[in-house]
Amino acid sequence: MTSYDVIVVGVGSMGAAASYYLAKSGAKVLGIEQFGISHENGSHAGQSRIIRKAYFEHPDYVPLLERAYHNWKQLENEVGTQLYFPTGLVYAGKPAGVLIKGVKESAKQYNITLEEIDQTECTNRFPSFSIQQDFEILFEPDAGFLTPERCILAFTELAIKSGATIHTQEQLVSWKQEGSSITVQTNAGTYSCKKLVVTAGAWTSHVLPALQQQLTVTRQVLAWAIPQQWNNFTLGNFPCWLIDDAQQPGMYYGFPILPVSKFGGPIGLKAAYHFPGQITNANHVNRNITPEEEAGLMKSVNHYLPNAFDTIHVSKTCLYTNTPDENFIIDFVPGCKNVLVAAGFSGHGFKFASVVGEILCDLSLKGKTELSIDFLSAMRFNQ
Ligand SMILES: Cc1cc2nc3c(=O)[nH]c(=O)nc-3n(C[C@H](O)[C@H](O)[C@H](O)COP(=O)(O)OP(=O)(O)OC[C@H]3O[C@@H](n4cnc5c(N)ncnc54)[C@H](O)[C@@H]3O)c2cc1C
Incomplete structure (x- = not known):
């Protein structure tokens, strides 16, 4: 059984970005994607996604957007292609x-x-x-648009270049916390990791049934x-x-x-x-x-x-x-301190992928982020 520092479930918008930041930080990463990179079955296909900063949904998103714009620029520079128009x-x-x-x-x-x-x-x-x-x-x-398929491909390519292992056409079937490590079972193998990052988009509640009510x-x-x-x-x-x-x-x-x-x-x-x-x-x-x-x-x-x-x-x-309030969930999974989730993007998440990837990396490796994400907590629906 191969062991990883972090396993990322779902290499779509958020998972590709998380794999990139984690691999760049030196972590041993496995990204598991049930389809290809990218594909039309989830939430990221269709050539273009709007990016805008004067965020009508909630002003608290603006600092995240400022960081997202910065990170998209950095990705463009690194990959040598325009991704934001x-x-x-x-x-x-x-x-x-x-x-x-x-x-x-x-x-x-x-x-x-x-x-x-x-x-x-x-x-x-x-x-x-x-x-x-x-x-x-x-x-x-x-404001303008991003090209989602290319952004995901760029993040994934750079993640691989930085040492990440990405498995496509492989589906997570179950996971289990065992002491300080997590065992992940897919339709192709068994792996272990210290941290599990769930970025499974529309399949999130299949991986984390506890979130079914919220998604x-x-x-x-x-x-x-x-x-x-x-x-x-x-x-x-x-x-x-x-x-x-x-x-x-x-x-x-x-x-x-x-x-x-x-x-x-x-x-x-x-x-x-x-x-x-x-x-x-x-x-x-x-x-x-x-x-x-x-x-x-x-x-x-x-x-x-x-x-x-x-x-x-x-x-x-x-x-x-x-989600019930159409704000994202980016947090540790309640009751599981080694499992992170980024989900519930409610039709407006793609523009944030570059900052969400960075946040998931910081939460996985340092246990905290400097960006303010309290309003996206998983527990807010239980209060
Ligand atoms: C029509 C439409 C228009 C949109 N327009 C905009 C826009 O203009 N601007 C904007 O910012 N956002 C927009 N969005 C929203 C944005 O695209 C999504 O919020 C974002 O793509 C969600 O990213 P994700 O990583 O959660 O999901 P995805 O990108 O779908 O990634 C999830 C991945 O997890 C994989 N997966 C799931 N379960 C498993 C498993 N068990 N094992 C292995 N892999 C698994 C899936 O195959 C998938 O690849 C739009 C969405 C739609 C549908």
Whole structure:
């Protein structure tokens, strides 16, 4: 039985980053991934993920984001490839709504550059938007998108170069604390470690059943469309965007068209709805998307970007793992001082992967982190 300092279960967004920081710190690391690096069955596929700093969800995320931006830059330098693309981001919604109020509050508290623009200024800059008059519009210049598959590949490649062992197509079946060591059983072997880091995304409660009550997996639909005015939407001409919908709870969001020669597929303009979808089990996800689901997305996106979602070219499903308050869980597993969990990213976690990896490394090797993560504690739901 091979022994490791740390075993990371799930080499997706958070696990790849954790494996990288752990291996760079000199730890003997094993990363176990049930599929490949990367894949479409979990939460990280789909070409792009928004990164933004004026965080409407909670101002306490901003210091983590500052560190995340720093760490993404460092990763880019180390790997020699651009992974973060600063396009700017248009926010729109009712002035008293959760999005606009939250963005302004975080920007004010942390002095984040934010431009207030009106409807005319918005269409002068980006002619495709049609934002209703009772909406407020804000523009965050230092926001944009990350390329998730490449970020995960980059972290994993550098982890391996620093000595990490990464096993793909291997699934953790069970784990057991035995004295000061943990025994991990997979479908291919048995290993032992001093610390276990669970970054299993939508499968977290399969690995840690005690968290089942706190983690709800939902099926999300996203799509790429072919707009009538293609050039208005291309990278360089069009920003990322996030709109607090007035008709229903949740937000619509999207990205510029990315050239497939540089970014890979799918082709077209990507948009989706940020609100927990149908509850599902990560092992039994209905991947078929109905014409009604596509029509609903088209109608809503076209409301803000007339004729943009003219013809849907590709649609896919992806998984959110939601906590009751939609804030993450990053903590030691209650009652298990040698087991860490980072989960419940509630559809907004990818941008944090670079800082979450560093935090998991510090918690594993030093037992503490200098970053403030008390608001993400696993125990908060039991109080
Ligand atoms: C449609 C959609 C859009 C999103 N948009 C954004 C966005 O714009 N910005 C943003 O910041 N975030 C966004 N997110 C959220 C973000 O992508 C997720 O929060 C993030 O990817 C979660 O990372 P994770 O490591 O928890 O999960 P994953 O990246 O899915 O990784 C978990 C890994 O664990 C593996 N695993 C699980 N169980 C086992 C086991 N027993 N043995 C071995 N391996 C196992 C899985 O195969 C998987 O690879 C979006 C998510 C979705 C679905």
